[in-house]
Amino acid sequence: MKRWPLTGPGLTYLTVFMVIPLGLVLSYAFLRRGRFGGVVDEPTTENFTRLADPLYADVVLHSTWIAALTTVLALLIGYPTAYVIAGLPRRRQTIALIAVVLPFWTSFLIRVYAWIVLLSGPGWLNKALRAIGLGPVDVLYTDAAVVTGLLYAYLPLMILPLYASLVRLDPQLREAAANLGAGPWTSFRTVTLPLTVPGILTGCLFVFVPSFGNFVIPELLGGGRSVLVGNLIRDQFLKARDWPFGSALALALLAVLMVLLLAQAWAARRYATR
Amino acid sequence: MRHRLLVKMPFWLTYVFLYAPVVVLVAMSFSAGRSPYAFEGFSLRWYGELAGDDEILHGLVNTLIVAAGSAALSTVLGTLLAVGAGHDRRSRLLDAVTLLPAVVPDLLLAIGLLVFYAAVQLTLGLHSVLLAHTVFGTAFVAALVRTRLAHTDPSLEEASRDLGATPLTTFVRITLPSLVPGVAAGALLAFTLSVDEFVIAFFTAAPTEPTLPVVVYSMVRFGVTPEINALATLLLAVSFTAVVAAQRLTRTTTRGAPEAIG
Numbered sequence: 001m002k003r004w005p006l007t008g009p010g011l012t013y014l015t016v017f018m019v020i021p022l023g024l025v026l027s028y029a030f031l032r033r034g035r036f037g038g039v040v041d042e043p044t045t046e047n048f049t050r051l052a053d054p055l056y057a058d059v060v061l062h063s064t065w066i067a068a069l070t071t072v073l074a075l076l077i078g079y080p081t082a083y084v085i086a087g088l089p090r091r092r093q094t095i096a097l098i099a100v101v102l103p104f105w106t107s108f109l110i111r112v113y114a115w116i117v118l119l120s121g122p123g124w125l126n127k128a129l130r131a132i133g134l135g136p137v138d139v140l141y142t143d144a145a146v147v148t149g150l151l152y153a154y155l156p157l158m159i160l161p162l163y164a165s166l167v168r169l170d171p172q173l174r175e176a177a178a179n180l181g182a183g184p185w186t187s188f189r190t191v192t193l194p195l196t197v198p199g200i201l202t203g204c205l206f207v208f209v210p211s212f213g214n215f216v217i218p219e220l221l222g223g224g225r226s227v228l229v230g231n232l233i234r235d236q237f238l239k240a241r242d243w244p245f246g247s248a249l250a251l252a253l254l255a256v257l258m259v260l261l262l263a264q265a266w267a268a269r270r271y272a273t274r
Numbered sequence: 275m276r277h278r279l280l281v282k283m284p285f286w287l288t289y290v291f292l293y294a295p296v297v298v299l300v301a302m303s304f305s306a307g308r309s310p311y312a313f314e315g316f317s318l319r320w321y322g323e324l325a326g327d328d329e330i331l332h333g334l335v336n337t338l339i340v341a342a343g344s345a346a347l348s349t350v351l352g353t354l355l356a357v358g359a360g361h362d363r364r365s366r367l368l369d370a371v372t373l374l375p376a377v378v379p380d381l382l383l384a385i386g387l388l389v390f391y392a393a394v395q396l397t398l399g400l401h402s403v404l405l406a407h408t409v410f411g412t413a414f415v416a417a418l419v420r421t422r423l424a425h426t427d428p429s430l431e432e433a434s435r436d437l438g439a440t441p442l443t444t445f446v447r448i449t450l451p452s453l454v455p456g457v458a459a460g461a462l463l464a465f466t467l468s469v470d471e472f473v474i475a476f477f478t479a480a481p482t483e484p485t486l487p488v489v490v491y492s493m494v495r496f497g498v499t500p501e502i503n504a505l506a507t508l509l510l511a512v513s514f515t516a517v518v519a520a521q522r523l524t525r526t527t528t529r530g531a532p533e534a535i536g
Binding site for chain 1: 281282283284285287288289291292293294295296298299302310311350351352354355357358359367368371374375377378379380381382383385386387388389390392393405406408409412413416466470472473477487490491494495498502505506509510513514516517
């Protein structure tokens with residue numbers, strides 16, 4: 001059977017509705033903004049020099065920090081969880097995994113909304129704290145709330161790849177380590193951990209990428225006090241109507257992600273060949 | 275023993291973390307009062323208010339139109355793509371095509387499409403969201419059907435051809451039936467992803483034709499209302515059913531599914 005009649009429509013569609021739009025964003029970053037939005041056909045690099053402005057550089061740094069913190073926390077919580085799941089009997093593994101993914105399949109916005117109800121002043125977190133005799137905390141509209149929301153939204157994306165790499169481990173390796181006199185901690189550190197590095201890298205990427213470009217969670221849980229790159233890009237397109245600068249910001253975001261993607265691929269290959 | 279407890283603790287805490295917000299929302303959806311912070315007696319009041327909320331109903335109808343349309347289009351395009359690549363497991367072009375929408379941040383695709391629609395002077399409406407959602411829908415359908423295809427036996431098709439069947443007959447009678455679970459799972463996934471998609475819809479929908487997530491977003495921005503709790507509970511019930519259905523389908527599709535993730 002010939003291929004092109006089959007793959008043709010799909011490839012054409014993705015070219016028109018994905019490749020060309022992304023190409024437009026790329027080219028708009030090098031043009032001047034029009035007076036009433038849109039762009040003027042005058043090549044310029046000033047959109048990129050504006051990126052160096054401390055005002056915007058700070059936002060990029062702050063976003064990197066928030067996304068990195070979320071990723072590290074997700075790894076610290078996700079690794080032990082995936083470890084326990086991978087050790088369960090087959091049937092319970094499936095149930096435990098579905099239970100991890102299930103909240104992920106409810107509306108994203110409603111999951112964020114739930115944290116407003118939990119974290120706000122008179123909310124359920126403070127009710128729970130009061131019950132055990134601890135003072136009220138003011139978490140909503142802080143960076144802590146943003147990180148909590150991001151963690152909640154993307155934790156399953158950390159657990160799934162970790163589980164996939166843990167479940168593939170040959171149990172004989174750990175037995176061999178134990179037979180050779182390694183304690184549980186030594187065996188974990190020298191056998192399990194190094195062999196699951198590819199899973200760790202994939203999980204970190206899956207959490208970092210959507211956290212970095214997010215604008216919904218910083219807005220709803222950060223209360224606009226915590227501006228991230230995503231918010232900045234959204235505002236350039238929908239409020240300031242400065243499409244060229246918005247495109248330049250989007251490219252900066254993409255550049256950071258590409259560097260991470262390449263670093264991840266490089267590290268994964270290094271570990272695979274060892 | 276202490277070591278086991280040390281490992282099991284985070285495991286249970288994870289599930290508490292994942293389900294505490296869900297439990298609060300579901301419980302509060304049956305509260306009679308307006309406050310989301312205190313349970314004031316059992317009532318179905320908020321479900322009633324939800325059913326009478328024209329804005330939400332309008333958003334829901336819009337979402338269903340977009341999801342059904344983009345799922346249908348994605349299923350056709352994605353299945354053809356996967357079949358076109360055939361049993362060739364290492365098709366680099368297809369790898370790139372099916373991976374891109376998963377790697378490119380939704381915000382980037384959203385602004386790209388906004389700019390593109392403006393450039394070709396396409397008026398925003400529901401169709402603009404439908405076309406946009408078909409991008410990632412097609413990629414996911416293609417990925418799922420390919421996984422299914424990798425698990426089918428190419429000798430069946432060869433046998434069919436050897437027995438004198440035309441390529442079309444072979445495709446309709448041998449290839450397609452064996453792909454049905456993968457195609458169905460892909461269609462379901464495309465539909466579910468579209469129903470919940472917010473960022474792209476926010477950028478590409480006409481202000482007069484918002485999808486449900488866009489409506490919820492504007493409600494949440496202007497403060498908490500218990501109607502959202504009722505909506506959350508209903509959505510949870512729907513996604514639960516969909517996930518169980520998809521699980522049934524994919525279980526017959528792929529054994530060793532974890533490999534597909536990592």
